[in-house]
Amino acid sequence: MTTTPTRPTGLRLAAGVLTGILALYITLVAFGNITDFGTNQSYVRHVLSMDTTFKDSDLKWRAVTSTALEDTAYVLIIVWESVAALLLIWGTSLWARGRDDSARRWSTYGLLMLMLLFGGGFIAIGGEWFAMWQSEAWNGLDAATRIFLISGVALIVNQLPARQPRTGSDAS
Numbered sequence: 001m002t003t004t005p006t007r008p009t010g011l012r013l014a015a016g017v018l019t020g021i022l023a024l025y026i027t028l029v030a031f032g033n034i035t036d037f038g039t040n041q042s043y044v045r046h047v048l049s050m051d052t053t054f055k056d057s058d059l060k061w062r063a064v065t066s067t068a069l070e071d072t073a074y075v076l077i078i079v080w081e082s083v084a085a086l087l088l089i090w091g092t093s094l095w096a097r098g099r100d101d102s103a104r105r106w107s108t109y110g111l112l113m114l115m116l117l118f119g120g121g122f123i124a125i126g127g128e129w130f131a132m133w134q135s136e137a138w139n140g141l142d143a144a145t146r147i148f149l150i151s152g153v154a155l156i157v158n159q160l161p162a163r164q165p166r167t168g169s170d171a172s
Helices: 010-035 037-049 067-096 100-129 141-159
Strands: none
Touching (some): 010 037, 010 100, 037 067
């Protein structure tokens, strides 16, 4: 379904700006992870191996110590970030062109991908399953929570219904 461009609204502007900021952010994250592969590779390896968490044998069985599995997880994260970036860039361009229905759909896909990565991946799995919260050096929960919440706000704004123009006796 194609929509015809309409006059810009505050809601479209807000949705487009929020989507665009997150598109820029995740694009820079993915670009950084690709061009400086080793820095966050170390981060992922430390979180998955649980080598900087409390020395609790009740939790250590969860650790992933295979570098091949750790690196596979990291590459999958980068792929996920890259796809989310592309979706959000596309959504932002659609918001800018006034194609609200398509913009909302594509932005929603990208924003949900961010929420799954940062909420499900980093907060739930990294933070709780791999006890990242116990690490002083490799704890990314604050950053993950920030992006999860900003993505949630952007998603809510993206889902707000557009105000319909008043017609007939409603117009004054």
